[in-house]
Amino acid sequence: MKILVPISKVPDTTSKIAFTDGDSKFNEEGIQWIVNPYDEWYALVRALELVEAGGGTVTVINVGDATADPVIRKALALGANEAVRVDVNPSDSYVIAKEIAAYANDKGFDMVLLGKETISYNGSEVGGMLAEFMNLPYISLASKLEVNGDTATLDRSIEGGSEVVEVKLPLVASASKGMAEQRIPNMRGIMAARSKPLTVVPASGAEAKTAYVKYGLPAPKSAVKLVDPENMDELVRLLHEEAKSI
Amino acid sequence: MSVLIVVDTKNGEVKKSSLEAAQYGASVAASLGGEAVALTLNANNAEVLGTVGVNKVLNVTDASVSASDPQKVVAAIVAAANKVGAKVVVFAHDSTGKAVAPRLSAKSGAGLVTNVTSLPNLASGFVVSKNVFSGKAHADVNILSDEKIVSILPNAFGVKAGEGSASVEAFSVDVSGINSGITVKEVKGGNSKVVPLPEAELVVSAGRGLKGPENWGMVEEMAEILGATTACSRPVADIGWRPHHEHVGQTGVAIRPNLYIAIGISGAIQHLAGVNGSKVIVVINKDPEAPFFKAADYGVVGDAFEVVPRLNEAFRKFKAANG
Numbered sequence: 001m002k003i004l005v006p007i008s009k010v011p012d013t014t015s016k017i018a019f020t021d022g023d024s025k026f027n028e029e030g031i032q033w034i035v036n037p038y039d040e041w042y043a044l045v046r047a048l049e050l051v052e053a054g055g056g057t058v059t060v061i062n063v064g065d066a067t068a069d070p071v072i073r074k075a076l077a078l079g080a081n082e083a084v085r086v087d088v089n090p091s092d093s094y095v096i097a098k099e100i101a102a103y104a105n106d107k108g109f110d111m112v113l114l115g116k117e118t119i120s121y122n123g124s125e126v127g128g129m130l131a132e133f134m135n136l137p138y139i140s141l142a143s144k145l146e147v148n149g150d151t152a153t154l155d156r157s158i159e160g161g162s163e164v165v166e167v168k169l170p171l172v173a174s175a176s177k178g179m180a181e182q183r184i185p186n187m188r189g190i191m192a193a194r195s196k197p198l199t200v201v202p203a204s205g206a207e208a209k210t211a212y213v214k215y216g217l218p219a220p221k222s223a224v225k226l227v228d229p230e231n232m233d234e235l236v237r238l239l240h241e242e243a244k245s246i
Numbered sequence: 247m248s249v250l251i252v253v254d255t256k257n258g259e260v261k262k263s264s265l266e267a268a269q270y271g272a273s274v275a276a277s278l279g280g281e282a283v284a285l286t287l288n289a290n291n292a293e294v295l296g297t298v299g300v301n302k303v304l305n306v307t308d309a310s311v312s313a314s315d316p317q318k319v320v321a322a323i324v325a326a327a328n329k330v331g332a333k334v335v336v337f338a339h340d341s342t343g344k345a346v347a348p349r350l351s352a353k354s355g356a357g358l359v360t361n362v363t364s365l366p367n368l369a370s371g372f373v374v375s376k377n378v379f380s381g382k383a384h385a386d387v388n389i390l391s392d393e394k395i396v397s398i399l400p401n402a403f404g405v406k407a408g409e410g411s412a413s414v415e416a417f418s419v420d421v422s423g424i425n426s427g428i429t430v431k432e433v434k435g436g437n438s439k440v441v442p443l444p445e446a447e448l449v450v451s452a453g454r455g456l457k458g459p460e461n462w463g464m465v466e467e468m469a470e471i472l473g474a475t476t477a478c479s480r481p482v483a484d485i486g487w488r489p490h491h492e493h494v495g496q497t498g499v500a501i502r503p504n505l506y507i508a509i510g511i512s513g514a515i516q517h518l519a520g521v522n523g524s525k526v527i528v529v530i531n532k533d534p535e536a537p538f539f540k541a542a543d544y545g546v547v548g549d550a551f552e553v554v555p556r557l558n559e560a561f562r563k564f565k566a567a568n569g
C-alpha cells in the first residue's frame with residue numbers, strides 16, 4: 001500500500017504566543033518547531049503500522065520552505081520511507097491542499113492520512129479540500145482505521161459518539177485521538193533519516209483565498225476569587241448570583 | 247445577496263450548533279440586505295429556524311444526503327446556493343462543518359474560514375475573527391474570493407430565539423450520479439442524552455489528582471446534578487481512566503462552555519489552551535500554587551475528596567430550592 005501523510009510544522013505546545021510587525025505576523029523568535037501532533041502521533045504512526053503489517057511505503061509531504069526540513073527529518077526518523085517538500089511558504093489551507101493535490105494526483109496513492117487539524121491554525125480544512133481536489137472520498141475525524149484488501153473501515157467521530165463507515169480505497173482520512181499511540185524515534189531511526197530521500201519540488205502556483213490581516217491575544221483574566229473550602233454554599237451562591245452560570 | 251446556512255440534524259431535530267449558525271447567518275444576511283435561507287438535511291422541526299431569523303428553509307428529504315457522505319451534501323449546497331443566489335455559506339464548525347465545508351471550498355473556489363468567533367466586518371472586505379493556537383490567540387482573516395464560506399465556533403455566540411417564522415419547502419437534489427463508495431455500517435453512542443462536549447454549556451472535568459478511575463463517582467454525580475457533561479485531562483484519557491472523547495485541551499477537544507469546573511487538574515499550558523474560552527472557570531486543587539488558579543474565576547484550595555462531596559451537597563440544595 002502507498003500512503004501519503006501530509007505534515008505541518010507547528011510551534012511546540014509550550015511556546016509563548018506573540019506577534020510582530022504591528023500584530024500582523026506570528027513572532028517566530030525562539031520558537032521550537034515540531035511536527036503537528038495530530039499528523040505525527042495519529043496519522044503518521046497509523047500509516048507506519050499499516051505498512052509494517054501489510055507492506056508498502058509511507059511518503060510524508062510538507063508544503064513549506066526549507067525551515068521545515070528538520071521536522072520533516074523527524075518524520076523520516078519515525079519511519080517514513082521518503083519525504084517531499086513543495087517549496088512555497090503557503091498563506092492558507094487552500095494553497096496547501098491544492099499544492100499537495102498537484103503533487104499527488106498522478107502518483108497512485110492508496111490513501112492520504114493527515115491530522116484532523118493543526119494546533120496552530122486549527123483549521124480542519126486541508127483534508128476535505130484535498131479530497132475534493134483529488135476527487136476521493138473523505139472520512140473526517142477518524143479515531144480508528146483498519147484496512148482489509150481494498151476496503152477500509154473507519155470510526156468517524158460525531159458529537160457524542162461515532163459512526164462506523166466502510167469505504168473503498170483510495171481515500172483521504174483525517175486522524176484524531178485513538179487512531180494510534182505516539183512513538184518516540186530511536187537512534188537507528190534518526191541515523192537512517194539522514195540518508196532517506198527528501199525531494200524538493202517547485203510549487204504549482206496555487207493562489208490563496210484568504211488573508212490573515214491581524215492577530216491578537218485574549219484579554220487577561222482578572223484575579224481569581226478564592227472561596228473557603230468549608231463553605232461550598234458560598235461558591236454556589238457566587239456561581240448563581242454573580243457569575244450567573246447556574 | 248442571500249446567505250445560505252447549512253443546517254444538520256440529529257434524529258430529525260435541528261442540532262443546537264446549527265441553530266447557532268442559522269442565527270449567525272441571519273445577522274449576516276441582515277447586514278448584506280439579503281435573505282437568510284437554510285438548507286436543512288432531513289429536518290422534522292425546520293420551522294424552529296424562523297425563531298433565530300431565518301426567512302426560508304429548503305429541506306432535503308433524502309437520508310443519503312448526510313455528512314457521512316460529504317460529496318452529496320456539497321452537491322445539495324451548490325444546487326441550493328444557485329437557486330437562491332447565495333454568495334455566503336455558513337456552517338457550524340462541528341463534525342458536519344468539518345466534513346463538508348472544506349470540500350465545498352475546494353469545489354467552488356470560495357475562501358473558507360473556520361472556528362469563527364465574530365460577525366464579518368464589511369468595512370474593508372469580509373473580515374472575520376477566528377481562534378488560532380488552540381485559543382491562545384485570535385486572528386482577523388479577510389476572505390478574498392467573491393463567494394465566502396464561514397464555519398462558526400460552537401458556543402461562541404449563544405442562541406437567543408425570538409418570534410419569527412420561516413417558510414419550509416421540500417428541496418430535492420439528484421445525487422444518484424455521486425458514488426463515493428462510503429457506507430455507514432453502525433452508529434455508536436450518538437443517541438445518548440448527554441450533551442456532547444463541544445456543545446455543552448456546563449462541563450465538569452477532572453484530572454490526575456483524582457488518583458484512579460474508581461474515584462470518578464463524585465464527578466459524575468456533580469455532572470448529573472447540574473446536567474453537565476464530563477471531561478478530563480489528557481493523561482487521564484491516556485492511561486485509560488476515562489474515554490478518549492472526554493480529553494479536552496490543545497490536543498483534545500476544544501470547548502467554551504458557560505461554566506467549566508476543573509477538579510485535580512494542574513492547569514498545564516496545553517490543557518488551558520482548549521478550555522480558556524470558557525466563560526467562567528472554577529478550579530478545585532489542593533496545591534495553592536497550581537497554575538490553573540491564574541486562569542480561574544473562582545478557586546477552592548482544598549482536597550477534592552473533601553471539597554467535591556460538600557459542593558455536590560450544596561448544588562443539590564440549590565437545585566432543590568431553584569428547580
Ligand SMILES: Cc1cc2nc3c(=O)[nH]c(=O)nc-3n(C[C@H](O)[C@H](O)[C@H](O)COP(=O)(O)OP(=O)(O)OC[C@H]3O[C@@H](n4cnc5c(N)ncnc54)[C@H](O)[C@@H]3O)c2cc1C
Pocket residue numbers: 013037452453454455456478479480481482493494495496497498509510511512513514515516517520530531532533536548549550551
Ligand atoms: C504536546 C503535548 C500536548 C498536550 N496536550 C494536552 C491536552 O490537550 N490536554 C491536557 O489536559 N493535557 C495535555 N498535555 C499534558 C499536559 O502537559 C499535562 O501533563 C496534563 O494536562 C496534566 O494533567 P493533570 O492536570 O490531570 O495532572 P497533573 O499535572 O499531575 O496534576 C494533578 C493536579 O491534581 C492536584 N491534586 C492532587 N491530589 C489532589 C486532591 N486530593 N485534591 C485536589 N487536587 C489534587 C495536584 O495539585 C495537581 O495540580 C499535553 C502535553 C504535551 C507535551
